[in-house]
Amino acid sequence: MSVTYRDILSAAERIASGVHRTPVLTSNLLNEIAGCELYFKSEHLQKAGAFKARGAVNAVFALSEEELDRGVATHSSGNHGAALARAASLKGASAYIVVPSNARKVKQEAIAGYGGEVILCEPTLSAREARLQQVIEGTGATFIHPYDSPWIIAGQGTAALELVEQVPGLETLVAPVGGGGMLAGSALVCEQTGVTIFGAEPRGADDTYRSFITGERVTSHVPDTICDGLLTTVGEQNFAIIQRLVSDVLLASDTETVEAMRLVWTRIKQLIEPSSAVALAVILANPEVFAGQKVGVMVTGGNVDLEDLPF
């Protein structure tokens, strides 16, 4: 099944009772600095602190009663794990989340806080997949992929859908890309509404950029960036959409991303995570691309570790 704009409209209806319609924030000061009109779609104020709530709720709410009885499972070291645990709890379903043993304690606590079962594994890809397979065989739970699934793409796309409703005349949208669920979902909305869309990626995890310019999807790399939500390589279904609909993938260094994050923290007093700030960073690094336009900035999440800040 290939995901379409109509799936995003359906997702918006399906998830309405389970997520926030998040606000759009603006700042004259940041507009002056950027030389364009910025509209921050504030998914850091989303349930569980990230847009991941959208895809997770969409995937869980689409399951049958019988599937819900057996629960859901995934692997995640980030926001998807907590989002899926929360979505499952809304339906009284079990959630089994395989987490690498080196994942941050705060992420594990968030999963457990929503009633999810944290299943630790060795921090390797093969250990993670083996453990997940074991869990699924033992429980019959449905695997909800963190990013490369039509349900997830359609769910994440609902944020852009809200944004184009909230900002009439929006011309451009910039969304961060890790696995690519958010960027792909946003791109489908932008195609339908005539908005130009760019991906934003850390230089230290530039697999989508390299995939985009060569046309060959990069499937493994060794990321080196503080954007801990963007470490994964781009998913297959997501990349097909991105390749077709995204104007360009722009890169930012971690230094530029930290500076953008500092601007958002100090000027609009919003606690956003580095993986979100990369979108503003590429806008500030490429003023000629965005000059004078109405630009949406997808702020993907606000889950930061206060004990480990980059300032």
Add this chain to the structure above:
Amino acid sequence: MSVTYRDILSAAERIASGVHRTPVLTSNLLNEIAGCELYFKSEHLQKAGAFKARGAVNAVFALSEEELDRGVATHSSGNHGAALARAASLKGASAYIVVPSNARKVKQEAIAGYGGEVILCEPTLSAREARLQQVIEGTGATFIHPYDSPWIIAGQGTAALELVEQVPGLETLVAPVGGGGMLAGSALVCEQTGVTIFGAEPRGADDTYRSFITGERVTSHVPDTICDGLLTTVGEQNFAIIQRLVSDVLLASDTETVEAMRLVWTRIKQLIEPSSAVALAVILANPEVFAGQKVGVMVTGGNVDLEDLPF
């Protein structure tokens, strides 16, 4: 002249074009933790990042053309300096801000950023007052006191005025107290609207608490707290109002305040300063006082130094 509720109504009209009507934020999660309904009046989203914009605009907008031609002056190591510089710039007036030489660079930059003239002095009370006197004699500028003036009290009171409009049925309000302009202005609104009001003060700067229980205003102390907006002793006019109208002054340790600040940062993703978090800290420390009530929390500002965080 003694300030009244009517002065706050007049101030609200006077300042409307020069300040934000700030939003009220809520969080189910924090409500569960606190055992009451919390309504955060978000003055960290105010112009210049703090409620001080209200009093400063009220004082400046009330001046005659002739007075504006000569400019305004004050001493400040904190948010009042930037707020006054900004208010003056809205009227094209000069602002002379005497700042102790050990004040944070970020505060000096904020003043200069709004076109104010930063005048450094030795970091003692006598040096500050002497330097301010000199400036006033040299320029004819009008002195705008940081907190102990009817114009300032009336201006700061407009935040509580908005809050009681925004939250019908509000039962209680907690506001931090330093010089006392915000607490006094809020108390006048609460008297009129039947809301119980509490002051919140750091244990390490408890002059208002001690003044309140003895009836004798403490006029000098050696504060020891991270709440750098609450170091000053309570003003004379403010204390008279506080003594008459405030139910109690509650204290929080810096440890409790940092924990409250951490909750607001991580749960509602809002960057508030320690001097603001003390209000939530006293609510969490005294659950029996607030249980089940609709409680307003005056979030006074969000100007933090990211190079010097307490986490």
